[in-house]
Amino acid sequence: MDPQLIAQLLLALGQAARTPAIQQESIAVWIELAGRLIQKGSEADAALRALEAQIRRMVAEQREPTEQEWESLRARSDAVHHAIQNWKPD
């Protein structure tokens, strides 16, 4: 991830921690969320490593991404996009 993006994220987190709504969250929720964040972060990291390996293979083979590789990536993105956009608050 771009270090600049991490800096922006940390800035946003710092602001979030100072907001009254977040200060009212219970200790248990924060502990639970901390655990979830570590897990989600490592899952995202594994997916990024797999993508980086795929790109390195393309570079080594001196080739561009194929239509099939684009299709597969686009299908993943579309599926999660529909799930996110179909969510409605209770």
Add this chain to the structure above:
Amino acid sequence: MITRQMQCLAILALILALAGCATTSPIRAAETTEQTAFAAYGTFTVYQELAGDIMRDTAVPDRVKLAIQRAEGKAKPIADSLSEAARELLRVRREYQAIMASEDGDGADRAQQRLLEAAEGVSRWITELEPAMADLIRAVGEV
């Protein structure tokens, strides 16, 4: 006071989790415009999937989910435009290579121009995607 310490712990956890991500950069591994486009779209998809997991998490407050939904809804059309532009570049490059192989001088100039324009289009969408992806990551970080 203790709540504040827990907030700090949660933030520290996220920093540590993201520190691993910081050492991984599919975009830096890419060498050509098409590979960079694929790496950028792929990186967006990874964060989209992370956002999707968070949306399914019942412990996450609705206000956070709404922020993620908004950021993802804004970034997705930009990412898709990048994908279309990159695939167009792939087609234009194939045409260019075919024309070069046929040694058509006039056609080669026009094809080269189209190739340059297509590559510029891809670069433009990569630049557009960066802030939209940053917004999505920020929304995910609100957890």
